[in-house]
Amino acid sequence: MILSLTTCTEDSREALRIAGRRAARRALQHAAASPLVEIKRETTGKPYGVRRDCARPIALSISHAYPYALAFASTKSRLLGVDVERIRSFSPRIENVFLTPSELNWIKAHSLESRDIWRTLLWSMKEAVIKAIGTGLRTHPARVDLTPILSGSSAICIHGYRLPATVYAARVGSTHWMAAIALPPFGRYTLS
Numbered sequence: 001m002i003l004s005l006t007t008c009t010e011d012s013r014e015a016l017r018i019a020g021r022r023a024a025r026r027a028l029q030h031a032a033a034s035p036l037v038e039i040k041r042e043t044t045g046k047p048y049g050v051r052r053d054c055a056r057p058i059a060l061s062i063s064h065a066y067p068y069a070l071a072f073a074s075t076k077s078r079l080l081g082v083d084v085e086r087i088r089s090f091s092p093r094i095e096n097v098f099l100t101p102s103e104l105n106w107i108k109a110h111s112l113e114s115r116d117i118w119r120t121l122l123w124s125m126k127e128a129v130i131k132a133i134g135t136g137l138r139t140h141p142a143r144v145d146l147t148p149i150l151s152g153s154s155a156i157c158i159h160g161y162r163l164p165a166t167v168y169a170a171r172v173g174s175t176h177w178m179a180a181i182a183l184p185p186f187g188r189y190t191l192s
């Protein structure tokens, strides 16, 4: 699995999309060990790659948050999701909407001044999950429960179903988090 991070000098939607495609091409080329790659999209907007010489699909996910663009690619049969997110504050109302009760307890175990850092990490991991399953925000983030991974298991829950998950999260400089998630290619995901 290949992660490719790039920076963008201009804070515009178009410049970030171009930087995202640049990161995606680089990740796809490394994953496929070939320069002959193309970026395609499902009707939902979820991106994937193909190797032009053998038409084999390559799992792909893209994210951008100025000044970063990030892509995640793999030739393995996995659902991939990636997110890069600027650390920001969340109102109590928003926090109560997107976090589950046990995630809220996990946040409360941290010092007051560090909580926005941890809230942003959980938001970023949830975005990576809903991008991996391809529904985006049509799946309510509270339907993704990160409690297993927060307590040391390699798993997450979606709509109450526990799935094995490979999760990678890291700070990008002092201002951003990035999260990358790989899920097994099975299951039926609903939009609620």
Ligand SMILES: CC(C)(COP(=O)(O)OP(=O)(O)OC[C@H]1O[C@@H](n2cnc3c(N)ncnc32)[C@H](O)[C@@H]1OP(=O)(O)O)[C@@H](O)C(=O)NCCC(=O)NCCS
Pocket: 016, 017, 020, 021, 044, 045, 046, 047, 061, 062, 063, 064, 065, 082, 083, 084, 127, 130, 131, 132, 133, 134, 135, 136, 137, 138
């Ligand atoms: C996918 C989604 C979560 C992206 O969130 P975001 O924080 O705005 O943006 P990010 O930079 O992290 O990600 C954007 C990338 O997500 C990818 N993406 C778009 N739709 C996707 C989907 N259904 N599944 C997985 N990835 C998707 C695209 O590659 C996009 O970048 P690109 O257009 O430059 O290629 C959000 O756009 C979404 O939920 N879209 C689908 C549902 C929808 O349209 N909802 C409207 C609001 S309810």
